[in-house]
Amino acid sequence: MRTFLILLGKELRAFFLSPVAWVVLALFMVITGQSFSLSIGLLREKPSDFSIVRWTFFPQWFWYYYFFLFPLITMRLFAEEQRQGTLESLLTAPVRAWQVLLAKYGSAVIFYCVLWLPALLYFGLLHWVMRGEVEIPLGALGGSYLILLATGLFHLALGCLASALTRNQIIAAILGYALILLHFLAGTFLMYLSQENPDRMRPVLDQAVTMRHMDYFTLGLIDSRPLAYYVSGAVLILLITHQVLEYRRWKA
Amino acid sequence: MMIDVQNLTKRFAGRTAVNGISFQVQPGEIVGFLGPNGAGKSTTMRMLTGYLPPTSGAAYIKGHDVFHDSLRARREIGFMPENVPLYEDMRVVEYLTFRAALKGVKIREVRSSVDRAMEYCGLGEVRKKMIGTLSKGFRQRVGLADALVHRPRLLILDEPTNGLDPNQIRQVRSLIAQLAGEHTILLSTHILSEVEMSCRRVIIINKGTIRADDTPEALAENLQSSGTVTVELRAGPEEVSEQIQGMAAVRRLAASQLEGGWHRYELRVEPGEEIRLEMAELAQARGWPLRELTQHRATLEDVFVELTQRE
Ligand SMILES: Nc1ncnc2c1ncn2[C@@H]1O[C@H](COP(=O)(O)OP(=O)(O)O)[C@@H](O)[C@H]1O
């Protein structure tokens, strides 16, 4: 445990000292802030089927920036260690490879969570400014955060895998982006299929469709199956990442 | 026993980097691991430090199997990998603090351990500098400080003076000499003088196999090429070679002409034979003016060339 915490500390430090991280954080605050104020404007003009939470977290342009986020967070993790050769000094210390992996993944998850915190602050501010006169649907808020965390766990794991596959950060980013997009498009394709044959396909296919999960959870409809899907998917991908690291090291 | 290597073999896709080597190192020894580039030195060290798994064979550090009981074996080792990989964007003191904690130094002792290692390696003036901005010599010292920050009993140093200028090499070498008392040291190099100066034992490795394992002096003595005698005479090669034919101990004769009728002869002599007296008598008997008569000991360089280039 001590070893893990030391490794985690080092990774977090690397995150918060890297300029890329601060640029991402700043951009992200601008985007969520913009979405938030636009959604207020939108709801003031005419009533909508969707709540303010929905409009803030998932505006139309959500899918444009959401997938770029993960490669930016994860590209450095293993690629940079492999480029500098520091994986050798790291793994010849009395440290297990999975501790290194979990520390890196953990630091990425923490950074990702920090990205979403300002949005919470906006809602708090809104509540405070309006003295509770505007309704903030807490179920939808909780659901949104839950699904963002679950999909985040999964996509960050994919990013880690991509970073373990190469020593070049740029390639790691492109590869990570491709993997994430592939998963998303596969899900969208399945959604299309399940609309064609609603009865037979739906129960199986629904589990892999990120877009639909987002819809449900932001309405406050919390379902444990998608959560289980993302979490177990993340675990599986981390196991694969571990194998990749061992293989690249041992390259027999 | 500090290191016990038994039939260690490492094969990479189709190429055998280390081929069934065995050796032991006792506590307190300073062993030089000498071989040309690609001999398998780094691969052996990476197996000893648990970075690469052996294809077959086994190795033990203080009795701990480096593969099956890797963590305990690694705790005994301070390793400085080849080319000293370091985090470019960390400060020296931060890096060493991280490494000390990671290697199990107690929290209360981390600071003093880091200070001690930095003082030892002369890093005081760069303690707050980014590692990425350091010169090669300082990087090497950071690597060395990292290797010894947790006071390991065994230091494994992969080419510690690689890429340094002569002054830096001397500094690193004197650091290693100071470490000798407290630690067992296994260091690899392809530079001969390094082993001759720092090590009391040399293991010569070539193409993945051990070619020799002895003290530098004993290696030089035992070598076939040991005796070379240089003679300078004012006498022509025909005359001299004719006379020398008769001396059984001489295997080969090479002549070169000098100024004023002098010639220089290099005689290869059977190991352990003494021919200088006989040579002097011969010169006197034939009336050849003689101005030099020297026997050369084979240097480690001769041994190295002989063992690594023969086939
Ligand atoms: N990861 C690897 N994959 C394939 N071949 C390797 C690998 N590492 C080393 N080798 C090969 O093994 C041999 C020994 O290399 P190495 O141990 O680095 O030699 P040295 O350190 O003595 O210069 C070389 O021929 C090298 O090309």
Ligand SMILES: [Mg+2]
């Ligand atoms: Mg090497």
